[in-house]
Amino acid sequence: MHARSIDSLALDSYQRAARVVLANHLITRTYPDRIALPLIRRWATELREDLAELFGYRLEVTETTARLFPVLDRLESGRPARTTGDRVFDRRRYAYLALALAALGRAGDQITLSELADQVAAYTERVDGLELASDKAADRDAFVDAIGWLAARGAVTLADGDAGGWASDPEAGEALYDIDRSVVFALFRPPRALQHLNSVAGLLGEEAGGADTRSPALALAARKVRRALVEQPVVYADELEGAERELLAQEKFVTEVELLTGLRAERRAEGVALIDSSGRLTDVRFPGTGTLAQVALLLAGEIADLVLDLDNPVARRVRPERPLTDLVEQLDSAIPSGTVFTPLADPLDFFAPHEDSADDDAEEPEIPDFPFIESSWIRDTVQMLTGRYGNTFAAQWQADVPGLTAEVVSLLEKLRLVELVDGGLLILPALARYRGAIVTIRTRAETELFVSPTEIGGVAEDASSAEKGSGN
Numbered sequence: 001m002h003a004r005s006i007d008s009l010a011l012d013s014y015q016r017a018a019r020v021v022l023a024n025h026l027i028t029r030t031y032p033d034r035i036a037l038p039l040i041r042r043w044a045t046e047l048r049e050d051l052a053e054l055f056g057y058r059l060e061v062t063e064t065t066a067r068l069f070p071v072l073d074r075l076e077s078g079r080p081a082r083t084t085g086d087r088v089f090d091r092r093r094y095a096y097l098a099l100a101l102a103a104l105g106r107a108g109d110q111i112t113l114s115e116l117a118d119q120v121a122a123y124t125e126r127v128d129g130l131e132l133a134s135d136k137a138a139d140r141d142a143f144v145d146a147i148g149w150l151a152a153r154g155a156v157t158l159a160d161g162d163a164g165g166w167a168s169d170p171e172a173g174e175a176l177y178d179i180d181r182s183v184v185f186a187l188f189r190p191p192r193a194l195q196h197l198n199s200v201a202g203l204l205g206e207e208a209g210g211a212d213t214r215s216p217a218l219a220l221a222a223r224k225v226r227r228a229l230v231e232q233p234v235v236y237a238d239e240l241e242g243a244e245r246e247l248l249a250q251e252k253f254v255t256e257v258e259l260l261t262g263l264r265a266e267r268r269a270e271g272v273a274l275i276d277s278s279g280r281l282t283d284v285r286f287p288g289t290g291t292l293a294q295v296a297l298l299l300a301g302e303i304a305d306l307v308l309d310l311d312n313p314v315a316r317r318v319r320p321e322r323p324l325t326d327l328v329e330q331l332d333s334a335i336p337s338g339t340v341f342t343p344l345a346d347p348l349d350f351f352a353p354h355e356d357s358a359d360d361d362a363e364e365p366e367i368p369d370f371p372f373i374e375s376s377w378i379r380d381t382v383q384m385l386t387g388r389y390g391n392t393f394a395a396q397w398q399a400d401v402p403g404l405t406a407e408v409v410s411l412l413e414k415l416r417l418v419e420l421v422d423g424g425l426l427i428l429p430a431l432a433r434y435r436g437a438i439v440t441i442r443t444r445a446e447t448e449l450f451v452s453p454t455e456i457g458g459v460a461e462d463a464s465s466a467e468k469g470s471g472n
Contacts, residue, residue, distance in 0.1 A: 001050055001053060001054070001256065001259070001260075002014075002046035002049060002050050003015075003018075003046075003050060003259045003260050004259065006046070011262075012262065013039070013042070013043070014043050014046065014047075015260065015261060015262030016039065016262070016278075017039045017040055017042070017043045017047060018043075018047060018050070018051075018260050018261055018262070019261055019262065019263075019276075019278065019281040020032070020036050020039060020040065021040055021047060021051070021059065021066060021068050022068070022230055022261070022281055023281045023282070023283075024036070025067065025068040025069075025070060026065065026066075026067055026068075026153060026183075026186060026187060027040050027065065027066040027067075028064065028065050028153060028154035028180070028183050028186075029064055029154060030154045031152060031153045031154050037064075037065075037066060040061060040066040041061055041066070044059070044061040044066070047059055048061070050260055051068070054223065054226050054256060054257065054260060055070070055071065055223055055226050055227050055230070056071045056206045056220075056223045056227075057069060057070050057071060060186075062182060062186075064180070064182045064183070065182050065183055065186045067186045067189065069189065069191060070227075070231075071191075071205070071206045071223070071227060072203060072204050072205075073204060073205065073206075073224055073227060073228070074204065075200070075204070075327050075328070075331075077327075079283070081093070081094065081097070081149055082149075083145040083148060083149065084145075084148045084149075084152060087145075089145070089146075089149075090142070092130070092139075092142045093142045093145050093146050095124070095127065095130050096120060096132065096142055096143050096145075096146040097146040097149060097150070098188075099120045099123040099124065100116060100120055100143075100146055100147060100150065101150070101155075101184060101187060101188050102123065103116055103119040103120055103123065104116070104150075104155065104156070104179055104181075104184045105181075105184055105185065107119075107179055108179070109178065109179055109181075110159065110176060110177065110178055110179060111156075111176075111177055111179060112161075112174055112175065112176050112177070113144075113147065113161070113163055113166050113174060113175040113176075113177065114134075114166065114170060114174060116147070116177075117132060117134060117140075117143055117170075120132050120143065121133070121134070134170050137167070140166070140167045140170065141167055143167075144163045144164070144166070144167045147163060147177075148163070150187075151177070153183060153187070154180055154183050155179070155180055155183040155184050155187060156177040156178065156179055156180070157177060157178045157180065158175060158176070158177055159176045159177060159178045160175070160176040161173070161174045161175035161176050162175055163175045190203065191203060193341075194339075195339060195340060195341040196340075196341055196345055197335075197340070197345070198332075198335075198340060198345050199328060199332050199335075200328055200331045200332055200335070201328045201332075206220055206223060206224075217243070218243060221241070221243045221244050221247060222247055222253070224244060225240065225244050225247050225248050225253070226253075226256070226257055228240075229254070229257050229265075229272065229274055230257065230261065230274065230281070232416065233273060233414075233415045233416045233430075234271055234272075234273045234415075234416045234417075234428070234430045235248060235271050235272050235273070236270055236271040236416075236428070236429070237249070237269075237270060237271045238270070238271075238367075238368050248271070248272055251267075254267070254272055257274065258274070261274065261281060262278070263275060263276050263278075263281065264277070266433075268429060268430075270429035270430075271429070271430070273430060284411070284414065284415065286411075286415055287434075290394070291393045291394040291397050291404070292397075292404075292407050292408055292411055293411070295382065295385060295393070295397075295404060295408050296408045296411045296412055297434060297437050298385050298389070298437055299378070299381060299382060299385065299408055299412070300412065300417060300431050300434040300435075300437070301434060301435060301436065301437030302381050302385075303373060303381075303418075303425075303427055303431060304431060304432055304434060304435035304436075305435065306373065306377075307371045307373075307427055307431075307432075308432070308435065314371045314372065314373060315371070315372045316369040316370060316371055316372060317369055317370060317372040317421070317426060318367055318368070318369045318370075319368075319370065319419065319421075319426060320421055320422075370419075370426040370427055370428060370429075371426070371427040372421075372424055372425070372426055372427070373424050373425050373427060374423060374424040375423060375424045375425070377424075378405060378409065378424065378425060379401075379402070379405055382401060382404060382405040382408065383401050386398070386401050386404065409425065412425075412431070415430075416428060416430060417430055417431040417434075418431065
């Protein structure tokens with residue numbers, strides 16, 4: 001591992017490079033910023049070997065791009081693509097994005113927005129239930145959002161005109177884009193040919209051949225746990241298999257990830273979380289600014305006080321089983337069978353146990369239970385917080401307490417602090433670190449002309465999440 005031999009004066013630079021490439025699987029001359037690519041290129045050799053050794057990831061670096069090819073161990077729904085206005089992509093925007101990439105791959109050095117729209121519209125005719133009609137404002141807006149996502153990453157650069165003008169009136173507005181072909185080709189690089197897959201599950205997991213041949217099952221388990229540490233806000237031991245739980249408990253094992261990333265591991269009996277005080281390996285800072293983050297912090301404090309009240313114990317429940325196969329089957333049902341090249345299609349059952357990983361003599365772990373809080377209590381508590389601090393909330397949430405409640409719960413679930421179940425929430429162990437929230441409200445002094453910025457919340461300990469960014 002190269003990180004062990006790097007001079008202490010240069011180690012911080014190397015760790016920053018590692019955080020950037022793990023948070024942004026695509027780095028270009030302008031994305032995520034102009035200093036990222038030179039930083040990655042400086043440490044390209046060391047990063048390439050360390051990422052392969054620790055995680056099984058492949059890193060390709062060229063003069064204009066750096067592309068990390070991760071190994072996915074499970075399907076994730078919490079990292080959607082977002083528009084430049086921070087709205088989550090819907091199915092139509094994803095479809096336009098994929099088709100725009102296909103069109104750009106066949107284009108020259110420049111293309112107008114209307115020309116690109118015409119090509120994508122032609123492609124949509126081959127997809128049942130999808131169209132791009134230039135006379136429909138909703139279609140134009142969705143298409144511009146997809147192109148904006150590409151522009152943010154440097155795949156296309158606006159040379160003249162205005163995409164917003166075209167979206168408002170395609171007859172009067174136009175935009176001309178320069179195409180960076182290296183970025184276009186780096187964006188879509190699946191680990192396997194999609195035409196050879198019968199199931200989306202074929203994109204998950206790591207081949208045993210990429211691991212240590214002396215103990216492939218153990219090496220795969222080690223990489224899987226390391227990947228979880230950098231990809232998830234919290235890694236809970238009860239979610240891991242026997243060998244993986246043992247690896248997570250080893251201090252040396254977690255220290256390797258700390259050394260590479262420069263993050264601090266917080267260990268508890270229930271699991272491990274990497275704390276990212278730098279903010280370069282997280283897409284959600286928590287605690288953070290804004291109404292949702294502040295209300296989530298206040299709600300977490302209220303939940304912790306309730307759960308830790310020994311005089312009034314709350315009910316407890318076991319986590320419901322949510323097999324990966326359910327989501328896989330939903331996605332597989334949308335695969336057009338006519339596009340699968342049957343002679344090379346993979347017949348492997350992804351969910352069959354690996355013959356080296358099965359241990360018939362292994363003792364079944366005890367199934368833990370977790371505090372359960374009913375939805376009505378959550379709604380009432382958010383209503384109470386709104387009544388107490390609502391005048392400091394963003395205007396859109398002051399009159400929409402149900403919407404605020406849903407967004408706050410979604411944020412806590414994304415941070416793996418709670419789990420949404422029928423009738424309420426299961427409270428996961430990591431939420432306890434946010435107990436004792438302190439509220440500070442700054443109001444206008446008589447001598448001030450304008451109201452000062454409002455601050456709500458805070459905790460005694462550093463509370464940055466270690467979740468990876470949505471640039472993947």
